[in-house]
Amino acid sequence: MSNCAACNDKLLGNDYMECGRCKEAYHYLCLNFSPEEVTSITEDIRRSWMCPNCLNKQPKGDNSNALVRPSTPTGLAEVTFNVTKRKVQTKPETLSTCKMMDPSDFVTRSDLQLTIREEIRSAMREFAGVMNSTLNAKLSEINETLGELKESVSFLNDQFETIKSKVDINTSMVNKLKIENDSLRSEIGFLAGRVRLMDQMSRSTNLELQCVPERKAENVITIVKQLGNVVNCPLNDCDITYCSRTAKSNPDSSRPRSILVKLSTPRLRDSLLAAVIKYNKKHANDEKLNSSVLGLDDKKVPVYVVENLSAENKHLHAAARLRAKQLSYKYVWVRSGRVYMRKSDTSEAVFVRNVDVLNSLK
Structure with a gap:
């Protein structure tokens, strides 16, 4: 494959014209042919076409083959364009008579390369300018966003430090309150024990008579004195400071209400309890303390004497x-x-x- 005589690039396909005299080939682009001109080329024109160099070497004669660039924008005119008509027989249509070009119109390879380089440099400069403008705008937005984020982080950090300080203070207070709470619990437990002890000590002279049958118009003091006589621990009226039946803890219970007795001294209370225990041990095989021996009822109902708890x-x-x-x-x-x-x-x-x-x- 030969090269173009103008740009020295390889000729590819049919995109070129070959001189009928010197057989040199030229690209359509190097000959400055427009697409309309290329499509109008016939086989006769292609066979008779001569390159600009061969046209310049022809002897001077009539102006039928003058090297003149057509004024039309297409560069390819009718056969009679720029040709003096004679009465003699006209020559066949050739491209040399329809398109004459000046050698200065050809583009050399170096000029083409220079033009391409300039276009590339211009495009790169334009692209670089656009990119710089875009990047500067984006960087400005990023810097603004980073500034806002920095302010937000600074604000959050201040809030965090404030909350942390409050949490530390509250943690210290909670620890102190825990210590105080433990101390108060211990003290409350101690005081509750003291209260329970004092409550029980306040009952040190009290006795309860349980399961004693109830009667209307009964005298509970007489019942207590009869109990003392039965167990061999006599009681006087002055020994009994209080005596009464108490309310039931369970109202639905069928047991009679207990009799609460408050004696004059704890020693007397303990003596009566000891006498009851001794009586029950002595009569373990026949009949322990019951309502019958107290003269309350013929039916024997066990009677219990216990401390008032x-x-x-x-x-x-x-x-x-x-x-x-x-x-x-x-x-x-x-x-x-x-x-x-x-x-x-x-x-x-x-x-x-x-x-x-x-x-x-x-």
């Missing part, structure tokens, strides 16, 4: 009896307001201070 100690005593039944403990008793348990005759007594002691028993 506080409400909390009553609950503890009931829980101790239930636990003793579960664990097969033989004895449960109360002495001076305290609850005791014993599993057998030979085992040690267990002081039931609270429910935790009952739960620890095995």
Whole structure:
């Protein structure tokens, strides 16, 4: 494949013209042919066409083959364009008579390369300007956003420090309150124990007579004095400071109301309790203390004489009896307001201070 005589690039396909004399070939683009001119080229024109160099070498003659650039924008005119008509026979249509070009109109390879470079540089400068403008705008937005973020982070940091300071203060206060709470709990527990002890000590002269049958117009003081006579611990009116039946803890219970007796001294109370225990032991095989021996009823109803316990100690005593039944403990008793348990005759007594002691028993 030959090269173009103008730009020296390779000729590809049919996109070129070949001189009928020197056989040099030229690109349509190098000859400055428009697409309309290319499509109008016939085979006769292609065979008779001569390049500008060959046209310049022709002898001078009539102006039928003068090297003149057409004034029309297409560069390709009719056969008679720019030709002096004679009466002689006209020559065949050739491209040399319809398109004459000046050698200065050709574009050399170096000029083409220079033009391309300039166009590329111009396009790159324009692209760089657009990119710089776009990047500057974006960077400005980013800087503005970063500034706002910095302000937000600074604000959040200040808020965090404030909250952290408050949390530290509150944590310190909570720790102090925990210590105070533990101290107060301990003190409350101690004071509650003292209150329970004082409550029980205030009942140190009290006795309860349980399951004593009720009668209308009864005299409970007479019943208490009769009890003293039966167990061989006589009581006078001055020994009894208070005596009355108490309300039932469970209104639905069928048991009669208990009789609460307040004696003059704790020693007298303990003496009467000891006398009752002695009487029951002495009459263990025949008849223990009951309503019949007290002269209240022919029907024998067991009568129980116990210490008057506080409400909390009553609950503890009931829980101790239930636990003793579960664990097969033989004895449960109360002495001076305290609850005791014993599993057998030979085992040690267990002081039931609270429910935790009952739960620890095995």
